[in-house]
Amino acid sequence: MRFRGLYHTTRSLGRNDFSEIVEDWTVSEARRKAAPNRARGKKHWALRVAGWMLGLFFLGVIGAAATFFIGYQTTDIPDPNKEFQTNTTTVYYADNKTVLGTFFDQNRKSVPLAQIPKTVQDAVTAAEDRTFWTNPGVSPSGMARAAFNIARGRQLQGGSTITQQYVKIMYLTQERTFKRKFTELFIATKLSRSTDKKEILEGYLNTIYFGEGAYGISAAGEAYFSEPNPQKLTVPQAAFLATVLNNPLYFDPDKPEAQQRILERYRYVLDGMRQIGTITDAQYTTFSQKVPPLKKKAKSQRFAGPKGFLLDMARKELERIGYDADEISGGGLRVVTTFDAELQKDAVAAGTKRLPKKKNDLHVGLASVRPGTGELVAMYGGPDYLKSQLNWATLRARPGSTFKPFAVAAALKEDLSLYDVYQGDSPIEVRGKELNNEFDRDYGDVTLLQATKESINTAFYDLVDKQMEDGPSKLVDAAVAAGIPKTEALEGDRGNPSTVLGPNAYASPVEMANAFATFAANGTYVPVHSIKKVETPGGGKDWSDKSVKKVEGAIDPEIAAQVNLALQEVTERNGTGEDARELDRPVAGKTGTAGGVAAEHRAKNAKCDGCLDGKDTLTSWWSGYTPDLSTTVLYRAGKTGEGDLDPYSNDEAFFGGNWPLKTWLAFMEPALDGKEKKDFPEPDPDSMKNTPTYTPSDEPDSSPTFKPTRKPSSSTPPPSSPPSTPPPSTPPPSTPPTKSPSEKPTKSPSRPTITIPTRPPTDPETPPAEGDPGNGPGNGPGNGNGNGNGENQ
Known part of the structure; x- marks a missing residue:
């Protein structure tokens, strides 16, 4: 076609002229085919892409403008919200009927x-x-x-x-x-x-x-x-x-x-x-x-009394969930809390009536959590929110020996046994420093089960700091898994030998009750919360605690069962929490006191170069639970909670097995009245035998026997003298001992064999331990920096 067009175009030309034109055209075409201009092609495509993008941009601008114009033209200014002045948020108890209060008229x-x-x-x-x-x-x-x-x-x-x-x-x-x-x-x-x-x-x-x-x-x-x-x-x-x-x-x-x-x-x-x-x-x-x-x-008087603390907690939790201030106060929300109206009455009665005679500047915090749900069903933070906004149920404090169950869980995870034996005599040397039991009392070689029952400090030091590699850190891991918050104070004590005695402000009663609820729920952890559901006008931002994540197996169920077993022993005869038997149902729990220097004595202590280190009781706990409820009670004194508790009790110290346990009973007895008695799941007997100290019995039909032998460590040589038996029986913690603390118990020439049925028997001759304001390694008593002054009650 090109030649034909060319021919018609050049008919009038001569043959030579025509030949030259053809030759020139042929050479030009050949050159074009042989050496294409690639740069020009790339530039062509770049321009084409840029053109498309520019076109799309203008189309987007035009579309956005058109959309805005249409939206602008079709949107009318409505009448002002008629409900603006009446959108009060109402807060209900868990029954969704009883009004707890409102957030601001x-x-x-x-x-x-x-x-x-x-x-x-x-x-x-x-x-x-x-x-x-x-x-x-x-x-x-x-x-x-x-x-x-x-x-x-x-x-x-x-x-x-x-x-x-x-x-x-x-x-x-x-x-x-x-x-x-x-x-x-x-x-x-x-x-x-x-x-x-x-x-x-x-x-x-x-x-x-x-x-x-x-x-x-x-x-x-x-x-x-x-x-x-x-x-x-x-x-x-x-x-x-x-x-x-x-x-x-x-x-x-x-x-x-x-x-x-x-x-x-x-x-x-x-x-x-x-x-x-x-x-x-x-x-x-x-x-x-x-x-x-x-x-x-x-x-407003709507916050008066103990319920003000519940409303304040609900308000703060709404904020954490994602509701802002004007939504909370004027968004017309319908908030259903987890608080049980009847249980809350019981909590207030317990926190205000079952108290020592001396009450001035004495503070009680009580929290109760339903295991397996994370629901905070009752809380007593103080007598009147309007007079003081310090909530003693949510303020963190030194947990003392209530932290020991996490050491038990950590040990079991390391394949140690409740029947392994540890040093119960006082003192014990840890990292070059001597640490003591309460009143420097000796117990001889004791199983972990007995050490938990009687809260023997030296045995737990032996466990955590000698028999477990990185023991304090593994203890922290177990505590966090159970629900203790991962705070700076707790993380900072991963290398502190005294962590097992809870020397710093690791947890509040609410948090401790929830952590123990994890054991009660067979190792299932659910974050503690006080809001069950929130309904918003129009339903555009409703919320339900069904979205709260449940962590099954946070603590291995078998480990949880064995921890429950050990903490039930605490409530048996001569355990530090034996008065919990008055509840007349299976109960597990742990006492705890933390010592230090009270605020009113710190100036004097500074002048005498630490002569009062560990002499005062700063916190006193009882954290006990059944399969239905996990409840923690904490006592503190002084305007800031750093006062000495000892003057409020006739005991040698303000032990957790005394007033905290009494207040706990005052709540739990009516709370569980008429409820079915439930047992904790029994541990697997086979897992209980998984210990190097287990030996099968020669008798074919008899129970297995465990021969407890304390494992030596590189830092603690085996005892050169025969092991000792527990000291003679002494009165319970509420009665001063008949012997002076300096008296040493008699030694026994032989170690008894412990027979273990499904649950180990209690030893009726073993006295309750009386705590230890022992001076563990740290930065200084009473300063909140890891003093190790947790007592063993």
């Missing part, structure tokens, strides 16, 4: 913008929306951040203008969804075009939530500074209120951990006021030194 007093001074207006715009007077009601950067969060699958949050915040409060729900966010953008844009900015700011300042149940600037001034008139608010007060409204829970001045972030945000607000000329540089320098002193309005 909405305290809101409207004030015309003309009565709100410019300093207050500028403080709020400096804090929340510095382009308020000029922006179109929405923030492009905030929209971009919202889109980015959507792409990452996160909740929509942050970046909202004052107009958007006002729209969300007055016209929309509090749910964070894609649809709600873009509806908010359309309404905010439309409202900004149709409504004067001053009117929007006035509505915002009269509806925004400032915390403390206060909606609007007038209520906020009254709540924080007892000043309802905005015209009388100072510049620092206005800046503080603008600080907390950003996130009243995060910037809660009642939280010690919030103080620094409040100060930083407060300075940010002041700096914004300086930039727009509201205050001078000199004023900024003066005001930014510290936040203004608060003069808070008295809390």
